[in-house]
Amino acid sequence: MEPQAFVALIVGVTGMAGLSLAQALKKPNCPGGPWKVYGAARRSQPIWFPSTVVDHFITFDAVDSSDTQVKLSPIAHEVTHLFWISLQVRQDEEATIIVNETMLLNVLTALKSSTSSKLTHVTLQTGTKHYMGPIFDPVHSTQLISHDPPFHENMARLPYPNFYYALEDLVQSYAPSLTYSVHRSSIIVGASCRSIYNSLVTLATYAAICRHVGLAFRYPGTKYTWEHFCDMTDAGVLAQQHVWAAVTPEAKNQAFNCTNGDVFTWKSMWKFLSELFDVEFVAFNETLEFDLVELMRDKGSVWEAIVEKHELHSTKLEEITCYEALQTVLRFKFQHVSSMNKSREYGFLGHVDTFKSIRFWVEKLRQMKIIPSYHH
Numbered sequence: 001m002e003p004q005a006f007v008a009l010i011v012g013v014t015g016m017a018g019l020s021l022a023q024a025l026k027k028p029n030c031p032g033g034p035w036k037v038y039g040a041a042r043r044s045q046p047i048w049f050p051s052t053v054v055d056h057f058i059t060f061d062a063v064d065s066s067d068t069q070v071k072l073s074p075i076a077h078e079v080t081h082l083f084w085i086s087l088q089v090r091q092d093e094e095a096t097i098i099v100n101e102t103m104l105l106n107v108l109t110a111l112k113s114s115t116s117s118k119l120t121h122v123t124l125q126t127g128t129k130h131y132m133g134p135i136f137d138p139v140h141s142t143q144l145i146s147h148d149p150p151f152h153e154n155m156a157r158l159p160y161p162n163f164y165y166a167l168e169d170l171v172q173s174y175a176p177s178l179t180y181s182v183h184r185s186s187i188i189v190g191a192s193c194r195s196i197y198n199s200l201v202t203l204a205t206y207a208a209i210c211r212h213v214g215l216a217f218r219y220p221g222t223k224y225t226w227e228h229f230c231d232m233t234d235a236g237v238l239a240q241q242h243v244w245a246a247v248t249p250e251a252k253n254q255a256f257n258c259t260n261g262d263v264f265t266w267k268s269m270w271k272f273l274s275e276l277f278d279v280e281f282v283a284f285n286e287t288l289e290f291d292l293v294e295l296m297r298d299k300g301s302v303w304e305a306i307v308e309k310h311e312l313h314s315t316k317l318e319e320i321t322c323y324e325a326l327q328t329v330l331r332f333k334f335q336h337v338s339s340m341n342k343s344r345e346y347g348f349l350g351h352v353d354t355f356k357s358i359r360f361w362v363e364k365l366r367q368m369k370i371i372p373s374y375h376h
């Protein structure tokens with residue numbers, strides 16, 4: 001048998017982007033395929049994880065250099081492509097930079113130190129914080145001056161600490177022995193309960209809790225975002241872009257935005273979600289402003305009851321949701337939209353209708369028994 005040409009190591013395979021990427025790489029007609037896929041995560045394989053999408057599942061802690069060395073050096077002579085889809089968030093941006101940089105450095109060291117290293121390309125998954133600055137940092141976030149949207153790739157770096165910049169610099173320091181591509185996504189929509197930021201699961205739990213206890217499913221954002229444009233990134237489109245850049249010579253050493261290619265208003269999204277989650281649509285009312293984070297703070301036991309009633313996988317509300325991050329996005333004072341024209345000019349044409357995408361992933365999350373489905 002021919003040795004496989006391309007061997008992928010996906011670090012962060014249990015998150016929504018990592019899982020979609022593994023699925024894309026294992027499709028029979030995947031560009032560059034057939035791929036051999038190693039999937040790695042910090043914690044062991046979750047029950048809902050479809051084990052056929054990876055050839056081997058590796059559990060290791062990238063923060064720990066010796067654990068990383070032990071687990072990855074045995075495959076260093078095989079892995080041609082590193083897909084860095086991992087994300088850990090610390091209390092502030094400086095701490096996040098240190099930990100992210102350390103993790104990536106540990107992995108690159110383990111894969112590159114072997115004399116038979118086959119690594120040629122690194123794919124970095126980042127996001128629009130590249131253009132906005134550290135929006136979740138407790139100090140920096142209060143004084144950010146972001147770029148004007150729509151964001152595009154050749155905008156200068158902002159003068160704030162940003163772990164995305166640190167990761168790009170680290171990967172660039174390996175040139176020319178490694179090529180790289182950077183993928184700046186918007187709000188990612190996909191199916192996993194192991195992602196730090198999963199807005200769709202967050203919205204779905206909020207709606208399920210409202211439905212269960214008879215609360216109105218009210219919009220926790222502002223009039224501005226209710227009426228203005230926003231965009232999203234389907235995990236499947238993102239995976240297609242990861243693969244495209246990994247096998248396309250013109251895409252080497254470039255950064256690309258990645259969105260679905262359309263825009264929506266939260267007003268239209270809220271109508272759509274209300275129907276999908278089987279709750280009454282409530283129009284935004286500025287005089288009834290409320291704090292979603294506060295509202296959800298004591299709802300852990302309600303979620304437990306929902307999990308039990310619908311026989312879902314056992315999850316803890318605070319582990320699968322990101323109410324604070326979602327609320328930050330819904331209170332942006334600018335339109336969160338990215339330009340896809342560079343990506344298109346380079347030849348990536350992947351796109352999806354955002355509403356169809358959400359319907360698809362909600363169905364998936366229901367099949368995976370992560371969120372409830374309602375029968376009429």
Ligand SMILES: *[C@@H]1O[C@H](CO)[C@@H](O)[C@H](O)[C@H]1NC(C)=O
Binds near residue numbers: 089090097
């Ligand atoms: C990497 O950065 C992300 C985003 O800020 C952060 O959430 C995460 O904790 C960082 N990872 C580490 C290991 O610091």
Ligand SMILES: *[C@@H]1O[C@H](CO)[C@@H](O)[C@H](O)[C@H]1NC(C)=O
Binds near residue numbers: 338339343
């Ligand atoms: C991403 O989109 C933003 C907003 O449109 C734009 O300013 C930025 O240049 C884009 N970046 C790339 C790499 O295309």
Ligand SMILES: *[C@@H]1O[C@H](CO)[C@@H](O)[C@H](O)[C@H]1NC(C)=O
Binds near residue numbers: 285286287288
């Ligand atoms: C908003 O809520 C207030 C307080 O309940 C109510 O008096 C008002 O009529 C509402 N506005 C709209 C547009 O529904």
Ligand SMILES: *[C@@H]1O[C@H](CO)[C@@H](O)[C@H](O)[C@H]1NC(C)=O
Binds near residue numbers: 150339
């Ligand atoms: C398209 O993207 C390029 C970056 O490749 C940017 O310089 C340009 O301003 C963008 N055009 C529009 C209309 O956004």
